[in-house]
Each structure stands twice: as structure tokens, then as C-alpha cells.
Amino acid sequence: xxxxxxxxxxxxxxxxxxxxxxxxxxxxxxxxxxxxxxxxxxxxxxxxxxxxxxxxxxxxxxxxxxxxxxxxxxxxxxxxxxxxxxxxxxxxxxxxxxxxxxxxxxxxxxxxxxxxxxxxxxxxxxxxxxxxxxxxxxxxxxxxxxxxxxxxxxxxxxxxxxxxxxxxxxxxxxxxxxxxxxxxxxxxxxxxxxxxxxxxxxxxxxxxxxxxxxxxxxxxxxxxxxxxxxxxxxxxxxxxxxxxxxxxxxxxxxxxxxxxxxxxxxxxxxxxxxxxxxxxxxxxxxxxxxxxxxxxxxxxxx
Amino acid sequence: xxxxxxxxxxxxxxxxxxxxxxxxxxxxxxxxxxxxxxxxxxxxxxxxxxxxxxxxxxxxxxxxxxxxxxxxxxxxxxxxxxxxxxxxxxxxxxxxxxxxxxxxxxxxxxxxxxxxxxxxxxxxxxxxxxxxxxxxxxxxxxxxxxxxxxxxxxxxxxxxxxxxxxxxxxxxxxxxxxxxxxxxxxxxxxxxxxxxxxxxxxxxxxxxxxxxxxxxxxxxxxxxxxxxxxxxxxxxxxxxxxxxxxxxxxxxxxxxxxxxxxxxxxxxxxxxxxxxxxxxxxxxxxxxxxxxxxxxxxxxxxxxxxxxxxxxxxxxxxxxxxxxxxx
Numbered sequence: 001x002x003x004x005x006x007x008x009x010x011x012x013x014x015x016x017x018x019x020x021x022x023x024x025x026x027x028x029x030x031x032x033x034x035x036x037x038x039x040x041x042x043x044x045x046x047x048x049x050x051x052x053x054x055x056x057x058x059x060x061x062x063x064x065x066x067x068x069x070x071x072x073x074x075x076x077x078x079x080x081x082x083x084x085x086x087x088x089x090x091x092x093x094x095x096x097x098x099x100x101x102x103x104x105x106x107x108x109x110x111x112x113x114x115x116x117x118x119x120x121x122x123x124x125x126x127x128x129x130x131x132x133x134x135x136x137x138x139x140x141x142x143x144x145x146x147x148x149x150x151x152x153x154x155x156x157x158x159x160x161x162x163x164x165x166x167x168x169x170x171x172x173x174x175x176x177x178x179x180x181x182x183x184x185x186x187x188x189x190x191x192x193x194x195x196x197x198x199x200x201x202x203x204x205x206x207x208x209x210x211x212x213x214x215x216x217x218x219x220x221x222x223x224x225x226x227x228x229x230x231x232x233x234x235x236x237x238x239x240x241x242x243x244x245x246x247x248x249x250x251x252x253x254x255x256x257x258x259x260x261x262x263x264x265x266x267x268x269x270x271x272x273x274x275x276x277x278x279x280x281x282x283x284x285x286x287x288x289x290x291x292x293x294x295x296x297x298x299x300x301x302x
Numbered sequence: 303x304x305x306x307x308x309x310x311x312x313x314x315x316x317x318x319x320x321x322x323x324x325x326x327x328x329x330x331x332x333x334x335x336x337x338x339x340x341x342x343x344x345x346x347x348x349x350x351x352x353x354x355x356x357x358x359x360x361x362x363x364x365x366x367x368x369x370x371x372x373x374x375x376x377x378x379x380x381x382x383x384x385x386x387x388x389x390x391x392x393x394x395x396x397x398x399x400x401x402x403x404x405x406x407x408x409x410x411x412x413x414x415x416x417x418x419x420x421x422x423x424x425x426x427x428x429x430x431x432x433x434x435x436x437x438x439x440x441x442x443x444x445x446x447x448x449x450x451x452x453x454x455x456x457x458x459x460x461x462x463x464x465x466x467x468x469x470x471x472x473x474x475x476x477x478x479x480x481x482x483x484x485x486x487x488x489x490x491x492x493x494x495x496x497x498x499x500x501x502x503x504x505x506x507x508x509x510x511x512x513x514x515x516x517x518x519x520x521x522x523x524x525x526x527x528x529x530x531x532x533x534x535x536x537x538x539x540x541x542x543x544x545x546x547x548x549x550x551x552x553x554x555x556x557x558x559x560x561x562x563x564x565x566x567x568x569x570x571x572x573x574x575x576x577x578x579x580x581x582x583x584x585x586x587x588x589x590x591x592x593x594x595x596x597x598x599x600x601x602x603x604x605x606x607x608x609x610x611x612x613x614x615x616x617x618x619x620x621x622x623x624x625x626x627x628x629x
Contacts, residue, residue, distance in 0.1 A: 095615055098615065237431065282435045
């Protein structure tokens with residue numbers, strides 16, 4: 001194969017935009033996962049199912065209720081925010097209160113149970129048909145040999161906007177400050193009058209909202225079906241590890257990188273090997289830099 | 303916190319041998335050995351094979367999670383190494399499935415050893431993540447090398463060859479069941495001996511308090527590595543048995559991916575972490591239930607998942623928590 005074609009601006013732009021779209025999705029998923037992990041220590045394996053619920057909300061908002069797509073995206077984020085808070089309040093908080101010292105490993109297993117239940121409930125309620133909505137925005141951006149659809153540009157822009165909003169929320173609002181304080185030292189935060197249980201609920205809600213938003217945003221690429229969340233969750237877990245567990249900016253950078261690497265890897269290997277590539281990358285990182293690529297924090301070693 | 307400690311230390315350790323208990327064991331064994339040949343229905347025999355096989359696999363899982371606190375979330379991928387190791391050895395090189403049992407065990411043990419060396423320096427969740435990606439990498443590698451493994455087309459496996467005058471053609475399900483009984487007996491015996499040995503005490507110590515264990519001068523990483531390697535070796539044997547019993551292997555999610563790992567994990571948790579024998583009872587309960595309600599389709603998995611959540615939240619000792627009433 002002639003690799004010089006990779007340098008043509010048209011193809012370069014095509015692959016890069018595709019990679020960034022993937023990367024945006026991974027980033028939205030991974031920042032939610034990383035936020036939840038950083039603050040609660042919970043690794044939410046059911047995150048892909050929250051993504052899946054987001055795709056269904058989007059589908060019904062657009063195809064059944066006939067809402068315009070920005071409202072659909074907003075609706076998915078809001079619905080998932082409440083679903084996330086509900087899950088935290090009922091299941092995770094109960095576990096935290098009952099399990100004591102080693103509750104995190106149990107919480108991981110609990111989210112596995114949630115994954116199985118949500119996935120199969122979706123199967124029962126919606127069936128296994130793929131319900132997609134295509135063409136949120138028509139048209140393409142053309143400049144010389146560079147052709148990029150407006151939809152891809154929209155996806156990347158919305159993801160970037162959400163990223164900035166999330167950062168501003170964490171940096172400047174009181175809730176954001178309370179969240180960061182809790183992640184640094186829960187006990188000290190509690191002494192200062194921060195309601196930890198409320199922070200945990202809110203954090204889980206935000207993480208879920210980000211997953212729902214990702215699902216809604218990518219409806220034209222990932223149609224709604226019960227197991228749609230599996231690949232996104234695996235990849236975003238990979239990004240969380242690559243970026244350093246619980247370190248949100250690292251996860252976002254890793255997500256964009258992984259998206260682009262995957263888009264390019266199509267040129268070099270059969271598509272089935274991409275998953276091996278991702279898994280291999282993660283394993284290598286865990287061996288040589290368990291704290292992640294961009295994190296100087298120390299990992300608790302056994 | 304006291305609740306955790308109490309729930310994770312089953313009272314079985316100082317189990318005394320009373321005539322009542324001996325009688326109960328004899329009755330259970332008699333049921334296990336007697337029912338399939340007496341009922342003589344292929345369906346019942348298959349259910350017994352599935353239940354005993356997954357129960358034993360879950361008991362091996364319990365050695366890792368219940369006795370040393372290690373979550374192997376790529377466990378199904380490890381089983382795939384044993385299954386494919388043995389199946390490919392007989393498919394390509396004509397090696398007898400009987401030797402394949404050992405080959406599957408050794409290969410999986412080696413994978414467990416290497417994965418263990420890499421992972422076990424790290425703490426809890428990292429082990430889960432690392433093993434998860436290892437398992438997925440194994441599964442994708444199998445599906446991406448169809449020239450050697452036949453990938454998603456499926457690899458048909460040889461039945462066990464006749465031995466001691468026993469005919470292991472696939473329609474002789476009962477012989478497969480008795481072979482499994484022998485394997486499960488050996489493995490369960492080994493596990494029971496192991497967890498009550500000095501090494502088993504070390505496992506329990508490091509599960510309860512790693513730091514304290516280290517300060518007593520035990521090399522915790524070494525013991526975790528023992529645990530992981532032994533469990534992988536035994537899982538590989540079961541994987542190889544599965545391969546030659548089931549007849550065809552394919553690297554699908556449901557066979558060697560997350561759903562299978564979740565199934566095993568649920569059996570272990572429902573049986574009761576750190577109870578070893580609980581996994582066998584849970585195997586019969588859950589697989590029996592699953593077979594009985596075959597028509598339920600996806601509801602089956604909803605019930606499995608809900609059961610897992612329920613056990614996590616409200617019945618943390620699983621079936622082993624019922625022990626004081628019946629044993």
C-alpha cells in the first residue's frame with residue numbers, strides 16, 4: 001500500500017476529522033467516568049449503558065416527539081442527570097453505607113450488575129433493532145480537496161463547549177469547589193460543612209449526564225440499540241487509564257489521541273485489530289506508567 | 303466495618319466432623335452421582351454438566367476473589383486460553399484431548415503467571431482493569447486469527463478418546479458427566495486443601511489487611527502470584543474440558559467475554575465469597591433456574607443482574623449466610 005496518500009490534505013482532513021469525532025465521544029464519556037472515579041473512587045462499569053439510554057432518549061425525542069436536535073441533546077443530558085442521581089441515591093449510597101472499608105471493589109461489581117440489568121431491560125423494552133437518526137445537519141464544508149461534513153464539525157464543537165462548561169463549573173461555582181474539595185479530602189470537606197452524600201449524588205448525576213449527552217450527540221454514528229454502550233465504555237475506560245485514573249484533563253487528552261490513533265490505524269491494520277491495539281496500549285501503560293501518561297501522582301502500589 | 307469482617311470470615315474454618323454432617327455430605331454426593339444416570343434424560347444430564355462445570359469454575363474464581371480479594375475481570379478470556387489451547391493442540395497437532403487438559407491448564411497458568419507478575423504489584427481496581435483488557439485482548443486475538451483458530455466461524459473440537467473401556471462419543475453424555483465429577487472432585491479437593499493450608503491462611507491475611515500482612519514479613523505480591531497462577535491453571539483445565547465437551551468454540555462475547563465472566567461472578571457472589579463450596583450450590587441453583595426458564599430470554603439476565611445487585615446490597619454472605627440454618 002502506498003502510504004504517501006496519507007499526506008494528501010483531503011485524506012488527512014477526512015481521517016483527522018473522523019478521529020476527532022470519535023475522540024470527542026471518548027472524551028465526553030471518559031471525563032464523566034474520570035470525574036466519578038476521582039471523587040467517589042467508583043469505577044462505573046455501567047457507564048456504557050448510560051450512553052445507551054442517551055441514544056434512546058435522543059431517538060425518541062427526535063423521531064417520536066419531533067423535537068429539534070439541540071433540544072434532544074439537552075433532554076438526553078437532563079434525563080440522564082436524574083437517572084444518574086437516582087442510581088447513586090438508591091444503589092451506590094446503600095452499598096457505601098453497608099459495605100464499609102472495602103466498598104469500592106464491591107461498587108465495581110455492583111455496577112457490573114447494573115450493566116447487565118439495564119442492557120437486558122433495554123432489550124426487552126425496545127428489542128434489538130437499531131434505531132438511528134441520520135443527517136442532524138445537512139451539508140459539508142468544502143475548501144479545495146478538504147471535505148468535512150458540518151455534522152462532524154458540530155459534534156466536535158459541542159463536545160468542546162461542554163468541556164469548557166464543565167471546567168468552568170468545577171473551577172468557579174460553589175458546587176464545583178465543593179466537589180473539588182471532596183475529591184481532595186472527603187473528611188476535611190465534611191468538617192467544613194460540605195454534605196458529602198449530596199456531592200456524591202451530584203457527581204454521579206453529572207457523569208451520567210455527560211454519558212447521555214455523548215450518546216445523544218453521536219446518534220447518527222451509533223444508533224440506539226441495547227449493547228451500543230459496550231465499545232464506548234471499553235474505550236473510555238482505556239482513556240481514563242491512559243490519562244491517569246481520576247485526572248479529568250488527562251482523560252480528555254487521551255481520548256482525543258486515541259480517537260485519532262484509531263482513525264489512522266485503519267490504514268495499517270484490519271479493523272478488528274483496533275481493539276487489540278487499544279487493549280495492548282492500556283496493558284503497556286499499566287505496566288510502565290500505572291499513574292497514566294500525564295499524571296505525576298503516585299499510584300497506590302500493593 | 304465490623305459487618306464486613308464478619309461477613310468475609312465464614313464460620314466454616316473450624317468445621318467439626320459430626321455424624322449429621324457426614325450424612326448430609328453422603329446424601330448430597332449420592333444425589334450428585336445418582337440423579338443423572340437414574341433419570342437418564344439428556345436434558346437433565348446437560349443441566350447437571352453445566353451446573354457442576356460453572357459451579358467448579360466459580361469456586362476457582364472464589365479462590366481469587368473470596369480468599370485474596372483479587373478480581374479477575376477477564377476470567378472468561380482465561381477460560382478461552384484453556385479451551386482453545388487444548389482444542390488447537392488436537393486440531394493442528396493431533397494431540398489427545400486427555401493431554402489437552404494438561405496443556406490447557408499449563409497454558410492458562412502461564413498466562414495467569416505473566417498477567418500476575420504485571421498486575422499484582424498494583425491494587426484492587428487496577429487488577430480488575432488489567433485483567434479485563436487482558437481477557438479482551440485474548441478474545442479479539444482469537445477472532446482476528448481465523449487462519450489458525452478459525453475465528454468467528456467456530457472451531458470444532460475432538461471428543462475425548464476412549465479410555466479404560468469407556469466410550470466418550472459425544473452422545474454418551476453420562477460418561478462426560480462422570481469425567482466432570484472426577485475433575486471437579488479433584489479440583490475442589492485441591493482448593494479445599496489449599497485454603498486450609500498455611501498458604502491459604504496467608505491469602506486470607508492479605509485479603510483482610512494487606513499492610514498488616516506485609517508488616518508481619520509476608521511477601522504479599524508473592525502470595526497473590528501463587529493464588530493467581532494456581533487459579534488460572536485450574537481454570538485452564540476446566541476450559542479444556544469445556545472445549546471437548548461442547549464440540550464447537552467461537553470467541554463471542556457470550557461464550558468468552560464479559561457476559562460469561564459476569565455469569566461466573568454472579569455464581570461466586572450468590573454462593574458467598576470466601577465460602578468455596580457455596581459456589582457449587584449456587585451453580586446448581588442458578589444454572590438449574592436458567593435452564594428451567596429458558597423461555598424467559600433476556601429476563602433471565604435481568605434476574606441474574608438483579609440477583610447480583612441484591613446480594614451485594616442485602617445478602618453479602620450469599621448462600622453461605624444460610625449455612626447456620628441447614629448445616
